[in-house]
Amino acid sequence: MLQFARSTFFREVEEDIPEIPQHKFNFVEYDQLSSRVDINDILSDVIGRLISIKGVEESNVGNRVVKRRNLTIQNIREESLGITLWGEIGQNFDENAVQQMSEPVIIAFTAMATKQYLGGLYVASTSATSFYFEPTIAESEKIKRRFSHSIQGIDFITPSTEKPTTLEEQKTMNRLMIAELRCLDPYQNQDQKFTTKATITQIDAQQGWFYNACPRCYRRVRQSGTSWWCDTHAYLTTIPISWYKINARIEDSTGGINIVMLGKTVQSLVNKACSILTIQEGYTDPNIIPPLIDQLKGMSKIFLIQFRPRGAFIDATIVKTFDDDESQMLLPAPPVQSPKHIPQPLTSLDPQTPLPETKKGVKKQLFITESTTEEIQSSPQQHPSSTEIQTSFADPSKKRKESRSDEKGKKIRHG
Numbered sequence: 001m002l003q004f005a006r007s008t009f010f011r012e013v014e015e016d017i018p019e020i021p022q023h024k025f026n027f028v029e030y031d032q033l034s035s036r037v038d039i040n041d042i043l044s045d046v047i048g049r050l051i052s053i054k055g056v057e058e059s060n061v062g063n064r065v066v067k068r069r070n071l072t073i074q075n076i077r078e079e080s081l082g083i084t085l086w087g088e089i090g091q092n093f094d095e096n097a098v099q100q101m102s103e104p105v106i107i108a109f110t111a112m113a114t115k116q117y118l119g120g121l122y123v124a125s126t127s128a129t130s131f132y133f134e135p136t137i138a139e140s141e142k143i144k145r146r147f148s149h150s151i152q153g154i155d156f157i158t159p160s161t162e163k164p165t166t167l168e169e170q171k172t173m174n175r176l177m178i179a180e181l182r183c184l185d186p187y188q189n190q191d192q193k194f195t196t197k198a199t200i201t202q203i204d205a206q207q208g209w210f211y212n213a214c215p216r217c218y219r220r221v222r223q224s225g226t227s228w229w230c231d232t233h234a235y236l237t238t239i240p241i242s243w244y245k246i247n248a249r250i251e252d253s254t255g256g257i258n259i260v261m262l263g264k265t266v267q268s269l270v271n272k273a274c275s276i277l278t279i280q281e282g283y284t285d286p287n288i289i290p291p292l293i294d295q296l297k298g299m300s301k302i303f304l305i306q307f308r309p310r311g312a313f314i315d316a317t318i319v320k321t322f323d324d325d326e327s328q329m330l331l332p333a334p335p336v337q338s339p340k341h342i343p344q345p346l347t348s349l350d351p352q353t354p355l356p357e358t359k360k361g362v363k364k365q366l367f368i369t370e371s372t373t374e375e376i377q378s379s380p381q382q383h384p385s386s387t388e389i390q391t392s393f394a395d396p397s398k399k400r401k402e403s404r405s406d407e408k409g410k411k412i413r414h415g
């Protein structure tokens with residue numbers, strides 16, 4: 001910061017001075033971005049020529065609908081990079097102005113966050129992002145010269161008109177009773193999400209209620225001497241953070257199922273960050289459940305569940321919770337007495353009926369979208385500590401397995 005005080009005075013410079021550049025960037029090569037995936041404290045400046053621009057679309061982020069614009073830029077080696085501009089910055093990106101510009105159109109984006117989706121990298125705008133058309137810098141000139149005779153024009157892509165799923169649709173998506181959930185083969189249903197209306201009845205203190213996590217990726221870290229080790233980010237330069245991980249049981253009138261709930265999902269239920277409980281309030285024993293967490297017992301919610309792999313195991317993981325604002329109805333009688341008899345084909349699992357999630361999956365493969373940060377961040381603790389007891393699932397019935405793989409084949413052809 002520059003501060004002008006009463007004694008400050010100004011004098012015009014009369015000598016020759018070197019030209020002061022209009023912009024200053026710190027560009028990152030596209031192939032260096034992979035080391036920055038999901039590291040939210042290191043933002044990147046990127047530059048390239050614009051090769052595609054898509055109209056503004058809407059997508060779900062948490063419980064909000066957010067506008068988004070996707071672009072693609074290319075560097076001097078003709079490598080492409082996807083750009084996602086969120087909210088206002090995407091809406092302010094003037095498509096018509098681009099149409100008037102002579103190609104190649106060079107753009108620099110600053111303070112972008114690096115993300116990964118389906119194995120590919122892209123960068124997304126942050127609140128600090130700005131973009132500059134044809135900045136007067138050497139890099140810009142270089143790219144312009146490289147593509148001055150290129151015949152590839154900018155591809156203007158019409159946005160998808162598909163509306164993002166509403167909150168109501170999310171709350172009722174693939175709604176099952178717990179007895180039905182228990183009959184699903186977790187391995188065959190990893191790409192689906194299910195909702196169930198249930199009550200938390202038990203919290204398993206033996207498996208702890210938090211763990212020490214890498215502040216960058218939220219994976220479990222291990223102590224090694226006086227330092228901490230993250231399998232993705234090596235030795236931590238800071239202390240680890242406390243991250244919720246609760247093994248609990250939810251029940252409805254048809255039965256109960258063991259679930260895992262992580263990070264911000266728990267935080268949204270107790271309205272307190274895990275580190276406040278551990279650092280400020282002194283609950284440092286992972287096997288003693290603090291009263292605030294114990295209060296989760298008896299809580300009734302709509303749970304969004306996904307079967308998520310963790311090492312060799314699969315957890316029924318709660319990825320989101322919703323308040324159930326329907327008036328309380330009497331729960332229907334259990335549809336079955338024994339899970340063995342369930343295989344009543346569930347309408348939502350009929351291979352002929354594409355599920356809403358399936359469509360979304362296809363869409364995501366075609367267009368870059370931001371995946372829900374919480375889900376990625378809290379997903380696989382790939383290296384569970386051996387002391388953890390895992391939720392295990394019975395072997396799936398052969399019949400169901402066949403029908404599921406059938407659907408898989410269908411899906412691939414669609415995609």
Ligand SMILES: [Zn+2]
Pocket residue numbers: 214215216217218219230231232233
């Ligand atoms: Zn990490």
